[in-house]
Amino acid sequence: MARIVQKYGGTSVGDVERIKKVAERIKFNRDEGNEIVVVVSARAGVTNELIARAKAVTPHPSEREMDMLLSIGEQETIALVAMALHGLGVPAVSYTGGQAGIFTDKVHTRAKIQAINPASIEKDLKAGKVVIVAGFQGVNAEGQITTLGRGGSDLTAIALAAPLKADKCEIYTDVDGVYTADPRVVKTAKKLTEISYDEMLELASSGSKVMQSRSVEFAKKFGVVFEVRSSFNYNPGTIVKEEVAYMEKVVVRGVAVDKDQAKVIVSNILDKPGSAAKVFRALADASIIVDMIVQNVGRNGIANLTFTVPQTDTHKAQKALEPVLDEVGGGQLAIHEGIAKLSVVGVGMKTHSGVAATLFQALADANVNIELITTSEIKISVVIDQAHAETAARAAHAAFQLDQL
Ligand code: ADP
Ligand code: ASP
Ligand code: MG
Numbered sequence: 001m002a003r004i005v006q007k008y009g010g011t012s013v014g015d016v017e018r019i020k021k022v023a024e025r026i027k028f029n030r031d032e033g034n035e036i037v038v039v040v041s042a043r044a045g046v047t048n049e050l051i052a053r054a055k056a057v058t059p060h061p062s063e064r065e066m067d068m069l070l071s072i073g074e075q076e077t078i079a080l081v082a083m084a085l086h087g088l089g090v091p092a093v094s095y096t097g098g099q100a101g102i103f104t105d106k107v108h109t110r111a112k113i114q115a116i117n118p119a120s121i122e123k124d125l126k127a128g129k130v131v132i133v134a135g136f137q138g139v140n141a142e143g144q145i146t147t148l149g150r151g152g153s154d155l156t157a158i159a160l161a162a163p164l165k166a167d168k169c170e171i172y173t174d175v176d177g178v179y180t181a182d183p184r185v186v187k188t189a190k191k192l193t194e195i196s197y198d199e200m201l202e203l204a205s206s207g208s209k210v211m212q213s214r215s216v217e218f219a220k221k222f223g224v225v226f227e228v229r230s231s232f233n234y235n236p237g238t239i240v241k242e243e244v245a246y247m248e249k250v251v252v253r254g255v256a257v258d259k260d261q262a263k264v265i266v267s268n269i270l271d272k273p274g275s276a277a278k279v280f281r282a283l284a285d286a287s288i289i290v291d292m293i294v295q296n297v298g299r300n301g302i303a304n305l306t307f308t309v310p311q312t313d314t315h316k317a318q319k320a321l322e323p324v325l326d327e328v329g330g331g332q333l334a335i336h337e338g339i340a341k342l343s344v345v346g347v348g349m350k351t352h353s354g355v356a357a358t359l360f361q362a363l364a365d366a367n368v369n370i371e372l373i374t375t376s377e378i379k380i381s382v383v384i385d386q387a388h389a390e391t392a393a394r395a396a397h398a399a400f401q402l403d404q405l
Contacts (some may be wrong), residue, residue: 002167003035003125007135007157010044011174012231013077015236022172022231023084026130030090031364034174035125037164039135039157042073047136047150060315063108065148070109071096074134084130089213092130094118098139100131102156104146107287111138111146113155113218116163151212153375158215162222169224171211172231175257177238178203178210180402181255185393188403192253193236195250196243199253199345206343207258217242243347251348251355252400257393258341259386261291261308263371264317265336269305270329271298277322279305286320288313291373292341292383302329308370311337338387339371343381344396356380362399 006026022040023384030036041047050069054061079096085092102119126129137151138146141257148155154171161169178200179189195203197220204213210228219226219240229237247253269275276295283290293307309317314335325331341361349355359380363370368391372383384392397403 001033001035002171003037003073003164004029004168005037005039005161005164005166006156006170007039007153008081008231009153009171009173009299010041010046012172013040013081014044016080019077019080019084023081023088023090024206024400025231026081026085027088027090030130036130037080037121037125037160037166038130038132039153039160040077040132041072041135041153042077046073046076057314064144065088066347067108067145070147071137071145074136078132078134080234084128085132090130091128092132093124094132094134096134096145097137097156098143098145100133100160102159104138104140104148106140106142106144107146108144109147110149111140113138113148113159116159118160118163121160121164131341137147137237149212149214151209151215153380154212154215155218155390158219158224158226158301161224161226162218169226171228173228174230174232175210175237176230176233177228178208178240178254180253180405181209181393181397182208182257182343185257185390186255186397186403189397190402190405192238192405194241195253196247196347197240198243198378199247199347200240200377202222202345203254206256206345206381207260207341208254211240214323237357243295248348248351250346251352252402253348254345254346255393255396255402256343256345257389258343259389260311261339261341261383262311262314263306263308263336263339264314264321265306265334266303266321266325266328267304267332267334268329269331271301271303275303275328276305278328278346279321282320282324283309283317288317288320292381294372308339308341308372338386338391339383340386341381341383342389342392343379344400345379347378358399359396362395363375363392366391366395368395386393
């Protein structure tokens with residue numbers, strides 16, 4: 001007997017037929033003698049629809065009320081999955097995040113999990129029930145509903161697997177696993193058999209939406225090995241686990257594209273100590289995550305700062321930065337949303353040279369201009385015009401021979 005945490009994403013529970021199929025799969029796994037905890041997302045599209053509705057009511061809705069609204073997407077599917085299981089004669093109970101004992105901090109719309117009390121889940125498992133938990137949500141110390149950031153059901157599943165000491169954690173989605181690139185964009189992308197936490201983390205934080213990046217961080221921290229696989233078939237998926245020596249033989253494991261960033265340029269600021277600190281303090285105080293940063297060489301005591309922020313935060317960034325402009329010498333602010341970030345990721349970069357040269361040549365051959373560059377030990381990212389995102393992804397994928405894996 002094994003204890004399995006399974007997470008089903010939005011497409012996997014997208015309609016009544018899919019929900020019945022998921023229930024059959026759960027029953028199949030339970031009939032094998034396993035204890036099953038299931039985490040489900042909202043039906044595909046529902047979270048986006050709810051966000052659109054909120055914005056139609058008012059352009060900048062309160063974040064507390066957003067959580068109140070968005071949490072209902074998952075509340076619908078947990079009840080339906082439990083009912084589908086009942087229909088198959090399987091005892092099952094559904095829980096909201098709070099009922100499942102998922103406690104978070106107070107930050108609405110991107111709360112962090114602080115503690116999990118799995119006592120109720122344990123009790124139900126002992127009683128032979130399948131437990132269905134709403135993904136993407138928790139409750140804070142004041143009893144307020146919080147959500148864990150987009151794609152947060154992945155985090156719910158991985159975070160539950162740790163205290164429940166699950167033998168397996170399975171992330172069911174609409175692709176067979178983690179590919180060398182988004183298979184919707186790069187048709188020749190190949191499924192990976194396994195990938196290290198660090199590579200998965202860099203791909204996820206660079207725009208590969210197959211896993212939420214915070215969930216991968218959590219998995220790494222608590223050593224939760226998990227498998228990404230399809231709910232539409234029984235093919236083996238991709239195992240995400242600690243790096244092992246042979247993984248470094250491959251230079252680039254995958255390519256990611258992120259179209260959800262915006263480029264912010266603060267120009268004409270005083271080139272003196274403290275200017276950058278003031279700009280980034282203002283952004284930090286507004287809880288805005290800054291990604292790539294470039295400061296050009298100052299001329300005549302004047303400098304420009306360019307950086308990227310999530311597109312969802314551009315309004316907040318503008319509000320946070322406007323008051324600081326005077327303090328840094330009357331700088332100007334420009335925000336460009338039509339950009340994309342392209343990244344290549346691989347632990348092999350630690351021991352191989354020439355990765356940047358190969359990437360830049362591939363982009364040059366595809367006639368794609370590079371606006372910003374950043375690197376880490378296992379990643380190179382460039383900002384390019386969004387119109388060239390797909391062309392650039394395919395060019396990079398081919399340049400590193402990822403279609404020949
Ligand atoms: P779910 O609703 O199951 O959480 P998501 O839509 O969040 O599913 O993630 C699955 C999608 O991620 C796939 O349909 C695929 O288009 C996209 N994706 C992006 N990059 C990759 C990649 N490297 N490997 C696999 N899928 C990827
Ligand atoms: N429903 C949420 C979202 O669309 C959480 C998830 O699907 O993981 O972001
Ligand atoms: Mg997802």
